[in-house]
Amino acid sequence: MKTRITELFGIEHPIIQGGMHFVGFAEMAAVELVGERIPEGGLTVLVESHASGTPVLDEEHPVGAIPVLAGEFLVLCAIEPRDDGGEQARQVLHGDSTPAGFCLQPQFVKSVQLLGEMGKSFDLCLRSGELMDGDKLVAQCPRTRFIVDHCGNMSVQETDAKKRAVWMDGMKALAQRSDVVCKISGIIASARPDWKVADLAPNMRFAMETFGPDRTMFAGDWPVCTLTATFAQWVGALKEIVAGMGMTPANQKKLFHDNAVAFYALKDKPAQ
Secondary structure, three states: OOOHHHHHHOOOOOEEEOOOOOOOOHHHHHHHHOOOOOOOOOEEEEOOOOOOOOOOOEOOEOOOHHHHHOOOEEEOOOEEEOOOOOEEEOOOEOOOOOOOOHHHOHHHHHHHHHHHHOOOEEEEOEOHHHHHHHHHHHHHOOOOEEEEHHHHOOOOOOOOHHHHHHHHHHHHHHHOOOOEEEEEOOOHHHOOOOOOHHHHHHHHHHHHHHHOOOOEEEOOOOOHHHHOOOHHHHHHHHHHHHHHOOOOHHHHHHHHHHHHHHHOOOOOOOOO
16 A cells, blocks of 8 residues: 555555544444455554453454455454454453453453464553453463553552552562563553653553563553643653663663564564
8 A cells, every 4th residue: 555654654564553442443443444445465453442341252253354354464452343243452451331350251261362372462451450350361361462551550640559559569460471561651641731750750660670671562552642741742751761760772672662573573674
């Protein structure tokens, strides 16, 4: 596919995002992904579309978009087939309507296990106080790789020591599992409108230090991040915190580029 944007930036494999939580929904993703409108040779990344109910993914209901796109579809998260033929990705577990322990329901566990058999990964987007549920899910899915979203969803404004301790214990437990990585994202959306870099640093530093340089990756969380900052401000804040940690240039490259390319098996374009 060629457009003015792809030609301007020399993009050989454009990424089309189907939907994002609170912004785009499954209906949007269904039109793009299952309507067979993906151009030949395009690499499609579906980040998320919130699914209601228990995900159902089994041998009789495979990921419908994969055959349509002949292997060019990169699934970053779990899929729930819908009656209308669409696909819903990454069951969000931190929403108010999702009951505690939802990810430990037998059908949910079975679906996530099947993702591992299919060579796919699952995003753990949990409430900060329920990360141990995620750890229990990981333990039951040895062939599935997992990504902890948004540094475990602990608000940067939270000052309750007990709540922060529960979050930290959950993050440490997940970090002990070699098939789990952590996205450094979502932090700034929970900050006050007049936030300072120092407000964000404790959560981000803890997440990066807990998972280490080889299992953390930057995630933009755009446009949700614009609730409190521009994208440039969010990236700038992270870079300032990383510099304050004394992170080496090599590890910074891992955080902002290399780890994501390796985890998702992306075809990186050689530098020119």
